Amino acid sequence: MSNNNVSYNEQVSLESGVDAAQENSSIPASVSGGLFSADYKKNEDLKEMLESNKDSQKLEAMKRIVGLIAKGKNASELFPAVVKNVASKNIELKKLVYVYLVRYAEEQQDLALLSISTFQRALKDPNQLIRASALRVLSSIRVPIIVPIMMLSIKEASTDLSPYVRKTAAHAIQKLYSLDPDQKEHLIEVIEKLLKDKSTLVAGSVVMAFEEVCPERIDLIHKNYRKLCNLLVDVEEWGQVVIIHMLTRYARTQFVSPWREDAVFDENSEKAFYDSEEERKVEQVKPYIMDPDHRLLLRNTKPLFQSRNTAVVMAVSQLYWHLAPKHELNIITKSLVRLLRSHREVQFIVLQNIATMSIQRKGMFEPFMKSFYVRSTDATHIKILKLEILTNLANEANISTILREFQTYVKSQDKAFAAATIQAIGRCATDISEVTDTCLNGLVLLLSNRDETVVAESVVVIKKLLQTQPSQHSDIIKHMAKLFDNITVSMARASILWLMGEYCEHVPKIAPDVLRKMAKTFTSEEDIVKLQTVNLAAKLYLTNSKQTKLLTQYILNLGKYDQNYDIRDRTRFIRQLIVPNEKSGALSKYARRILMAPKPAPVLQSAFKDRDRFQLGTLSHTLNSQAIGYLELSDWPAVAPDQSVRIVEVVEPVKETGAPVHGKSKPGKSSEKFYSDSEEEEEEEEEGSSSEDSSSSSEESESESESEENSDDSNKSSSSQSDSEKKKKTLKNKKLQQQKPDGKDRKQKNGNAVKGESRSESESASESSSSESSSESGSELDSDSDSDSGTDQKKNTRSKPVQSTLVTKVEKKEVSLLDLDDFSPAAVPSPKSSILSPSLLSDLQGLSISPTQSALQASSPVFVPETSHELLHRMTGKGLSAQYRFTRQPCIYGNSMVSLQLTLSNSSDQALENIHISEKSSTGQNIHRFNAIERLEPQASVTVSMGVDFNDSTQAANFQLCTKEDEFSVSIQPAVGELLLPITVSEADFSKEQGKLLGMNESSATITMTPENVSSQSVNRKVVSVANLGVIPSSQENIHRFAGKTVSSGCLVLVSVALKDPDAVITINTERTVMGSMLLRQLKTALTNSDP
């Protein structure tokens, strides 16, 4: 009960406190002097409250103090009382004390030191939020004495297990740097460390620190470039903006310009990556090919155009503007136009940037011209910017529409805007000669407008226009002379006077009369008008001295005694020039030529003309002057710097007993599952279960890299995870790794049997995605996914070692060639690490941006046949022989192409030159040719890759293989199984999809299996050797499932083999019935054939 009473009292005091504060603020400044003593008194009672031993009292006091700070009132004398509470247990109180400390520590440095030990203690707290906020406050106290302590804390925090604390450390770096720039070197070390951090939480903050502390150390980015690109989509929005700006700058220094058609890659930097001489030769004749890293950046930033954050959209737009090939720029337009719906301030900035863009590239925004139409409710600066853009967009085709629109604007009540419109009309008139006369006539009509600013502006614009063709327009000049009396705006009057003087010969009668009028009012005119009067007088004196001699002298006399020295100077100068006397003989001879020289017409141009010197979207661009800390965007290098610097070292794989292949991929994936607290899993399930799965290659690579990152985290045993679960999981992982397929299988079976439907679905989905990711994680992991499914171990161990040992050897050699066979175009340096290879694979896929990414998750082939087929025999080829083989990889040249590898050898005794595929392909297929091989030495051979779009038919592709001398007709006949790409789906989805493809789409056959074929391994092996299909993990022993899609159209092809001793039923479900039946026939022969 008593408790209640106390709290009631407190509440009252709270309210009264607030009341008092409000009263205070509402009192005008003049009276507040009288209140000072009262203020002081109140601080006294605040002190008392702080001294009390009740938290609630203290809290109350702190709240009032914060109120004072917020109002900008000085509360510094409370420092000693407040600082005592820094160690309080009450977290809200503590926070408020922190607020106070940060505000006043700079002023009360000695006292602030008292609190340091508390923070140092808090930095060791098990609660990550407390650690982070302690670091935040510690680093925000701007007391130079504690620099070493801060440095130490930052170093420690940068290795903290919590990414949140590491993020705070990144922020602290900037604070320390601004406090003591001498720490730069040490801070750069920390930045370097944090840049390697794989958490999305840290990325933005550390890049911010990088930009502030050492933007010139671009070399620190190299190794992290690909990681940053891949993480970008998952970084929080503010970090995205900073990273995008940084990457724009980076890319400008590292890649060659995509804007030149004939750009050739720097050969030297390339050389290191190609061990075979032939490859290099191919390169030399290649035209510009975008660096895959350059493409990676563009591709990974593209989804951000859809961000809800306007700053992100603007940042991506400027990235594309500064980095993308010109023909890809158009995607900027829509997003920017969308931003125009946003807040007024956003509109302002976006319009400014569009204005700059529209000068250089009209075409981009022309279709959206109407979006820039002005509404009467727009703010003036918005209106003027829209007008600017409309003017920039004007061309012969749309000028009539624009002028009609301008007519409405001229009548606007907003006179500043109306004046700007008149200028815009003037610009249109000079830019587009067809409408010059129309505009001029329109402007003359405006001269009779009632509003002065409109008239004045028209006069000024007309003057500029007339200069282009004065002789035809003496009528207009006369008309203006008539108006002269009514115009009071000085700029307009001056313009008319200038016109009179300049073209006085066209209006010989009127000009002297105007001068006469001016002589009367000279003294009361504005300076600018006076100057022009003097000019007019001088010009008339030269052309018509009879009539105007006296008038001129009168005006010159008036000017001589003017108050303004400019006018006095001008008068003196003119007098010497035109009035002949003894002294000035030499110059006055030329007076006429000096004054009456024909003058070039002024060029009316956009105010945004020179803004493109600044990076778009920056403050400097907005202000049109360089802001402090603006980082110049460098020009493209003529020669690309060494690109090998971006290759990341191999990450030491986790030690384990099983095949190394699994070690690399598995722990990453499974740890991700628990790390992200089931959301991730759900996501996966979601993606898996809907089988028409969206996640295309690049997402794959992201999740991949993330999983890698997470695995790192988990190794460090991040504190956010519940330990027990983690142990369980890691145990499971280990088990999985050791006895990989069986354990997994069993686990899945359990899942299916015990858990409910949805659960099992998620199980299998995540299962499938994990298997697919493992198979994705590097082309060297060839037959990985089938080992997941618990079959085909033999093959795995048989076919694998050859390749994998090869790879590991290569890795040791520091040269990065994973499997150049698979990614044959040598332009791509394949990174050797297992982290990057999947993303690389997807990079390659993404090189050709297709509008609609296939919905199905492609995986790498289970089996790549080594057999090659003859394309050209050396006898028929006069020494040139060619063989081809299907690489079964997604083709890098186009999503609908089948990737082929061609081996050309020269078995003649002289070199063959200029080997290429003739331009005309006889059948309709779309063929991506390899680049011509300039020279092939005798007995040498070269491997090149090409892509053929077979259009999902087994029709042969015929083309001409040419050398310098000869042409040979050759043809490639694909087996139906090569027209497929493997995909992974979960078992459940498989059945679901199968259910959709019944009836006509199903073809099946019963065969009798030879006894040696019934083992699951051999079935799998047989099937995947016939067709490029992915193996689907199956929960039933006797049913084997395979899935793929056709390369060209992306249709699903589902194969299942059900074993019923001794028979087997092969079922193929696909929309492509012809392909289905052909495949069925081939599978039948393969499975009944008894050879091993």
Added chain:
Amino acid sequence: MIHSLFLINTSGDLFLEKHWKSVISRSVCDYFFEAREKAVEPDNVPPVIPTPHHYLITIYREKIFFVSVIQTEVPPLFVIEFLHRVAETFQDYFGECSETTIKDNVVIVYELLEEMLDNGFPLATESNILKELIRPPTILRSMVNTITGSSNVGETLPTGQLSSIPWRRAGVKYTNNEAYFDVVEEIDAILDKSGTTVFAEIQGVIDACVKLSGMPDLTLSFMNPRLLDDVSFHPCVRYKRWESERVISFIPPDGNFQLMSYHISAQNLVAIPIYVKQNISFFETGSSGRLDITVGPKQTMGKTVECLVVTIHMPKVVLSANLNATQGTYNYDPVTKILLWDIGKLNPQKLPNLKGSLSLLSGAPKPEENPSLNIDLKIQQLAISGLKVNRLDMYGEKYKPFKGVKYVTKAGKFQVRT
């Protein structure tokens, strides 16, 4: 990045200041006041004002100027977007973002600003994270707090901050699981004197109110997704699935949020729901004018037009209006020169008409431009673009949620030139 923030009301009182780095004297705001004076209307204050040592980036919202002080190069939109986010957070916390509410909740405002920026760089701007760190004030909570002595401040790091889906917190639980979606479309249009469409486009948003337990994974699909020309999404939406399948797949934030916004551009034909016949003229002599406006339905797809309001910014010389409305009420404010005609529901049988005379300042020349009309309207149960939600599926949770979709069409920047 952002160095300091000052909040200033329309009468020029600086009522809150917050510094994230060393303190900057409030005299820096003098440059702002100067620009404010020059601009006359608060809307016309330039968003970026350079001063000798700092740059001021300003937004004007809910009659408050948010003036931020910047010292070095930063993308201006970064700051502008952040300031708007601050205003939205206030709105979210206090129901409205006004000078009074900010003053009343100054401590929470301060705590929020402290959490949102660290050293001028945004730290936590997701409302669900903020709400775990600092709980929004409710009457009940403040009562409980004073009694139990507990505080409004969270003691642990919000779960969202570390997860890959920072917008949703873990452990959400509802007894009634429901998900509502509002498809709101706004027509932006300019009609010319004769009633022909100069320009029209549709801006749509889908607002969601999702109160579902656990971690639901939702998929929203449309009957006609191809309509959508340009979209932007809440970060929760999986862009890849949209790209490939044109469905919106997401794990929703808890509570109210804007799922997506879209744009149907001028290239498509936009149905204009009403027509306006107007005749406004001013006489050369006699300092008077005449006004005659009739509004009628055009393409309403059989729905009723509601909340019809016509607003006219009259020229400065118009002193008063003596009008007669057949439906609704009109009001002319001689100070702001705004004529507002509130019609209400549009009755197709009997078209509303506003007719009468305007009296002008005697001796002043007649205005040369007729004022344009701004139209406001609302049509329930209709998305004017024809967009239709096909279905909403939920994965990941077992319960059956209650689902609902509502359509509404409004006039956005709908202007009739005269």
